[in-house]
Amino acid sequence: MANVVLEDVKKSFGTVDIIKGVDLDIASREFVVMVGPSGCGKSTLLRMIAGLEDTSSGTIRIGGEDVTEAEPAERGIAMVFQSYALYPHMTVAENMAFGLRVTGVPKAEIDRRLADAAQILQLGSYLDRRPAQLSGGQRQRVAIGRAIVRDPKVFLFDEPLSNLDAELRVHMRLELARLHQRLGATMIYVTHDQVEAMTLADKIVVLRAGQVMQVGRPLDVFDDPENLFVAGFIGSPKMNVLPAVVAAGDGRTVLIEGDEDMAVALPHLRGTLQPGREVRVGLRPQHLRLAGGGLLKIRPDVIEQLGDVGYLHGRTPGGAALVAQLTERLAAVPKKELRLAFDPGRAFLFDSNEQRLR
Amino acid sequence: MAGNRHRQRRAWATAGRHGLLILFAVISLYPILVTWFTALRPAMQSQQDPFGLPWPPIWENVANAWVKGRFGDYLMNSVIIAIPTVIGVVVLSALAGYGIARFRFPGRALAFGAILLGLTIPFQSVMIPLYYQLLQMGLLGSYWAVILPGIAFGLPFGVFLMAAFFEDLPKELHEAARVDGCSELRIFWSVMLPLAKPAVSTLIVFQFMRTWNEFLMPLLYLQDEAKRPIPLGLMFFQGTYTRDIGLIAAGVTLATVPVIIVYLIFQRQFVRGLTAGAVK
Numbered sequence: 045m046a047n048v049v050l051e052d053v054k055k056s057f058g059t060v061d062i063i064k065g066v067d068l069d070i071a072s073r074e075f076v077v078m079v080g081p082s083g084c085g086k087s088t089l090l091r092m093i094a095g096l097e098d099t100s101s102g103t104i105r106i107g108g109e110d111v112t113e114a115e116p117a118e119r120g121i122a123m124v125f126q127s128y129a130l131y132p133h134m135t136v137a138e139n140m141a142f143g144l145r146v147t148g149v150p151k152a153e154i155d156r157r158l159a160d161a162a163q164i165l166q167l168g169s170y171l172d173r174r175p176a177q178l179s180g181g182q183r184q185r186v187a188i189g190r191a192i193v194r195d196p197k198v199f200l201f202d203e204p205l206s207n208l209d210a211e212l213r214v215h216m217r218l219e220l221a222r223l224h225q226r227l228g229a230t231m232i233y234v235t236h237d238q239v240e241a242m243t244l245a246d247k248i249v250v251l252r253a254g255q256v257m258q259v260g261r262p263l264d265v266f267d268d269p270e271n272l273f274v275a276g277f278i279g280s281p282k283m284n285v286l287p288a289v290v291a292a293g294d295g296r297t298v299l300i301e302g303d304e305d306m307a308v309a310l311p312h313l314r315g316t317l318q319p320g321r322e323v324r325v326g327l328r329p330q331h332l333r334l335a336g337g338g339l340l341k342i343r344p345d346v347i348e349q350l351g352d353v354g355y356l357h358g359r360t361p362g363g364a365a366l367v368a369q370l371t372e373r374l375a376a377v378p379k380k381e382l383r384l385a386f387d388p389g390r391a392f393l394f395d396s397n398e399q400r401l402r
Numbered sequence: 403m404a405g406n407r408h409r410q411r412r413a414w415a416t417a418g419r420h421g422l423l424i425l426f427a428v429i430s431l432y433p434i435l436v437t438w439f440t441a442l443r444p445a446m447q448s449q450q451d452p453f454g455l456p457w458p459p460i461w462e463n464v465a466n467a468w469v470k471g472r473f474g475d476y477l478m479n480s481v482i483i484a485i486p487t488v489i490g491v492v493v494l495s496a497l498a499g500y501g502i503a504r505f506r507f508p509g510r511a512l513a514f515g516a517i518l519l520g521l522t523i524p525f526q527s528v529m530i531p532l533y534y535q536l537l538q539m540g541l542l543g544s545y546w547a548v549i550l551p552g553i554a555f556g557l558p559f560g561v562f563l564m565a566a567f568f569e570d571l572p573k574e575l576h577e578a579a580r581v582d583g584c585s586e587l588r589i590f591w592s593v594m595l596p597l598a599k600p601a602v603s604t605l606i607v608f609q610f611m612r613t614w615n616e617f618l619m620p621l622l623y624l625q626d627e628a629k630r631p632i633p634l635g636l637m638f639f640q641g642t643y644t645r646d647i648g649l650i651a652a653g654v655t656l657a658t659v660p661v662i663i664v665y666l667i668f669q670r671q672f673v674r675g676l677t678a679g680a681v682k
Contacts, residue, residue, distance in 0.1 A: 096577050117583030129574035133596045142592075143582030190578075 045230050046107030046120065046197035047072045048093065053102035055088055055254075062088050064254040065102070070247070075224050075231045079241040080251035081277070086234045087202055089251070093232060094123050094200050107197050117147070119198075122191035126203040128183045130175040130190075137171040140190045157193040164226065165189045181212045188223070201233040205240065217243060238278055242266070250274050272398035275326050281355055281367045283392070284327045290317040298393070300325055302362040306339050312389050314402050323401065326392035329355065332368035338385030342366050347374050356382075434658070440651035441467075448647055463652035467639070471649070473656045475628070476635030479545075480660070483620070483631055484613040486549050491556035491609045492602060498557070499564025500590055504576065514565065520558030525551075529622055536623055547623035548631075552616065556609050567601035568594060603671030610664045614657075632657045 048070040055063035063085050070076045078086040091097040093104060095116035104112045111119045122143075130139050137158060144154045162168045165185045175183055184204060191199055201220075205213045221244055224231055235241055241248050242262045250257040250265065250273075258270040262278075269275035275283045288298040291307055295316025299305035308325065317323070332340070344358035356368045361381075368384055393401040440448045441463050442456035467473050502514050532551060536542045541550070571594060579589040595602070617633040624630065630638070639653050 094577075094581065096580065116577075116581045121581070123578070123581050125574045125578060127572060127574050129572065129578035131575065131578075131593055131597075142579075146583045146588065146592075190582075194582075 045072045045228065047074075047105075048198055048230065048232065049103075049105040050089075050093070051103040051105070053089070053092060053104060054100045055085070055092060055097060056100045062254050063092070063100075066254075066256055068249060068256065068259070070230065070232065072230055073228050075233065075244055075246045076249060077233045077235060077241040077245035077247075078249045078251055079235055079238060079277070080257075081236060083253075084251040085254040086236075086251050088254075090123075090200055090202055090232060090234045093119075093198075094121055095119050096123075117143075120196055121198045121200055122194040122196035123200040123202065124184075124187045124191050124204045126206050128175070128187040128207075130183060130186055132175055135172050135174055136167060136178070136186050136189075139175070139186055140193050143190065143194050154193075157195065161189040161192040164192065164223070180208050181216060184208065184216060185219075188220075192227070197230065199229050199231040201231065203235055204233075205235070205237075220244060238280060242278070248278070250277060252277075269392065270400055272324065272326065272394045272400075275392055275394070275400075279328055279330075281329045281369065284329060284332075284364070284366050285394075286325045286327065286360065286364050286366075287362070288323050288325045290319050290321045290323060292319040295319065298323055298325060300340070300360075300362070301364075302341065302360050304361075306341075308339065308388050308391060310388055310391060310393060313393065317401065322396050324394045324396075324398075326394060327386055328390070329367045329369040331386050331390045332370075332384045333386070334368075334370060334372060335383060335385035338383035340366070340384040340386065342368065342382050342384055344377050344382060347377050349373065358382075437651045437654050437658075440648055441655040443648060445646055445648040448651075463646075463648040464656065467649055467652035467656055471635070471639045471642075471653055473632075473635065473639075473653060476630055476632045477656065477660070479629055479635075480614055480631040482545055483548050483552070483616075484610055486545075487552040487556065487613045488606055488609045490549070490553035491560045492605055494553065495557060495560025495564045495605060496595060496598065496602065497590070498561045499566075500568050500594060502561065502565045503568035504594075514561075517558050517561045520555070521562070525555060525618060529618065533622060542623055543626055543629075545624075545629065548616070548620050551619060551623075552613050556612065560605050560609065563605055564598065564601055567598050571597055600671045603668035607665055607668050611661055614661055 048068070050066050050068040053063060053066045053068075054061065066089060078089060080086045088097055092099050093106075095111070095114060095118075099112050102112070103110055106119055106121070116123075131142065134142060140158055140161060141154050144157065149157075158171075162171060165188060167182070167185055167189055170178060170182060170186070175186065178186065184207075187204070204220075205216050208216060217240060220233075224244075233240075233244060245262050247259060248262050248265050249259050252273050258265055258274045260268075265274060266278050269278065272285065276285070286300045288300045288308075291297040291299050295318070296311055296313045297307055297309045298317075299307050327340075341361050342356065342358040343361070344356055346357040348355040348357070352371075354370050354372070354374055356370055356374065358366055360366050366384075395401055436453070439454070439456045440452075442459040442461070443454065444460055444462075447454065498517070502510060502517075533542070536547045536551075541547045575593055575597070576589060579593045584592065614631075615633055616631070617637075620629075620631050620634050624634070636653055636657055640650055
């Protein structure tokens with residue numbers, strides 16, 4: 045297994061910059077998930093690591109070796125594509141063995157690796173079938189098997205679960221986590237699904253418009269986002285963002301805008317803020333609870349009951365959208381205004397440039 | 403009641419559709435069947451009852467056409483011309499179509515446009531300059547005088563068909579093969595070409611039919627009687643045996659059989675090739 049290092053990697057299509065200088069250090073055996081909205085460049089970055097896209101500038105190293113200009117097959121990587129990209133005219137065994145045959149691996153060795161991969165992925169009884177005769181989950185396993193038999197230094201996954209239905213996706217997610225534990229391989233995984241990112245990753249890389257917004261362990265990114273984008277992207281339902289101004293006084297109290305301003309003291313702030321400064325308060329839906337004497341008012345309009353939890357959607361008197369994750373079971377939308385309480389220590393503060401204020 | 407009426411309407415609609423299809427099938431097959439039946443009956447019988455069935459079939463006309471009409475020679479000449487032409491068109495079209503569909507290079511659109519322009523050029527407009535060209539090259543009168551222009555005229559459609567087909571194949575297959583360590587040629591040969599079977603089959607059938615039925619080109623460039631292909635042979639044969647309908651029908655039957663055999667061999671892939679890309 046090998047580490048992967050990206051140094052100021054850039055990619056442009058004509059005059060349009062897609063990847064705007066990415067630095068990344070991925071340790072050997074680490075499971076790194078690159079996550080971000082559509083068009084953020086995460087797949088392009090993965091394809092650059094794979095060698096399927098040219099790098100406009102910067103350096104890519106795998107296992108200490110500069111592979112920026114190397115062909116995909118010379119990088120020691122294996123890739124699992126979103127669409128599986130299995131060769132339709134070959135059987136499962138032929139699909140998995142193809143890369144080994146091309147590179148001249150002896151037949152006995154091919155057979156051994158094929159048997160190992162088939163056993164790991166429970167594909168033994170499908171080896172003579174063609175991809176068209178397999179279900180989506182089985183095809184995905186074959187695609188992973190094709191990667192495993194190559195015994196690569198680094199596994200690359202490009203949204204591998206996107207084409208599967210919800211139930212199978214959960215199942216395959218667990219399989220992938222087990223596979224990583226078993227192989228102990230370096231894996232780089234691209235997804236737009238933050239649940240996959242949170243559950244699979246040792247390290248999450250949040251991307252936006254070709255730039256890295258934050259790198260960190262999943263819970264660190266969730267608990268301590270660097271900016272409003274990361275705070276909003278990681279976590280479901282999305283973080284509530286309420287406009288506020290810094291109150292006169294100690295510089296650690298903000299007034300959330302509403303029909304009557306709600307003063308929130310934020311003693312955990314390290315510094316003090318200029319009174320009158322416009323800021324935004326971020327509150328995770330999971331940190332809100334129904335309380336008669338709560339500070340936040342909400343005019344509810346929709347309730348989504350998921351069984352164990354429910355989502356109460358509504359607006360503040362100031363007009364900002366608000367959602368709270370509740371453990372109480374509300375059968376119908378209450379006709380009246382409700383009050384929500386939260387621990388001020390769990391409120392996040394952002395400046396007008398969307399950067400975190402600590 | 404309503405359900406019954408609905409079922410009845412559906413049955414009528416089905417019957418109407420089938421009736422229409424049978425009518426078209428009869429219109430298409432009738433001339434072919436009459437020719438075959440005539441070939442298998444004595445000429446006298448065909449004159450008295452032109453639409454009768456050939457029972458018991460008489461093979462004399464076919465044997466006479468083969469021997470007297472020298473159809474064996476014509477058939478061999480047609481095969482000598484058709485096989486290299488079809489191979490040439492298929493190989494070059496597949497390679498050129500793949501290149502145009504898969505690679506972005508300067509002048510790509512221009513090259514593709516120039517190839518497609520060939521679809522609009524009728525043979526008649528170049529047949530005389532081509533005659534002198536072949537004469538100059540010393541090819542006039544040889545099989546190459548028909549094979550090489552046949553390949554050139556087959557390429558525009560061939561490249562168009564193959565490029566459209568390769569364009570439709572998912573690019574991830576190409577990328578997966580690159581990750582697997584394939585060279586471009588290996589990707590073409592081991593991954594893309596096997597997947598292009600329907601398009602290749604379609605091209606084989608079209609090109610074979612076109613070459614097999616080509617009349618004007620061999621008439622102009624193959625003046626040696628010993629090198630005449632089927633359509634020319636058929637014309638001279640008709641001139642010699644104008645009165646013997648059975649013999650002429652046997653000649654026509656012999657001329658059509660190879661095309662039908664080629665079609666039957668590639669039929670399934672041919673239909674897939676025609677409908678490729680119609681649905682995702």
